[in-house]
Amino acid sequence: MDAYLAVVAKREVRSYADRPIPSEVVEGLLEAGRVTGSSMNRQAWRFLALESREIRHAVADTVYAPDNLRGAALAVAIVVTGGATADFDAGRAAQSMMLAALNDGVGSCPNGVADRDRFAELIALEEGERPAIVISFGFPAGAYRPEDRSPREWIRRARRKPATEVIRRL
Numbered sequence: 001m002d003a004y005l006a007v008v009a010k011r012e013v014r015s016y017a018d019r020p021i022p023s024e025v026v027e028g029l030l031e032a033g034r035v036t037g038s039s040m041n042r043q044a045w046r047f048l049a050l051e052s053r054e055i056r057h058a059v060a061d062t063v064y065a066p067d068n069l070r071g072a073a074l075a076v077a078i079v080v081t082g083g084a085t086a087d088f089d090a091g092r093a094a095q096s097m098m099l100a101a102l103n104d105g106v107g108s109c110p111n112g113v114a115d116r117d118r119f120a121e122l123i124a125l126e127e128g129e130r131p132a133i134v135i136s137f138g139f140p141a142g143a144y145r146p147e148d149r150s151p152r153e154w155i156r157r158a159r160r161k162p163a164t165e166v167i168r169r170l
Contacts, residue, residue, distance in 0.1 A: 013107025
């Protein structure tokens with residue numbers, strides 16, 4: 001898939017088909033996160049692949065939108081150490097994983113952790129680690145085919161603030 005099309009067509013998928021994600025696709029999206037750039041190449045993250053339904057359901061009770069995880073074929077928790085750049089880098093890695101997944105027809109949705117203490121307990125986080133984000137992955141339950149529209153059409157249909165409100169040229 002064209003990289004620009006992937007960026008402008010990326011939409012959050014919150015309802016997933018009951019279909020496993022092939023292992024090569026899972027490995028590809030994890031690698032996309034792993035090789036993402038980070039501040040001073042610190043790589044202050046770990047990616048926890050929540051592959052078992054039981055752990056996804058338990059972790060679901062700690063996030064803001066639990067149903068996203070309950071219906072997903074896979075979830076990946078990004079946990080970080082360090083300061084604010086670690087959270088920024090986690091976002092970069094998350095977006096890389098979600099775009100890599102989209103390339104293989106897999107939808108995704110990021111989720112924040114509401115109960116950090118319970119999350120840390122369930123996952124047995126290491127000293128100094130904290131959850132940055134949890135991403136659900138799965139094949140979309142409904143029709144979602146980015147290549148059916150041009151980038152210009154995806155941009156036109158996006159419910160986003162107008163460019164005049166968010167871009168300032170100096």
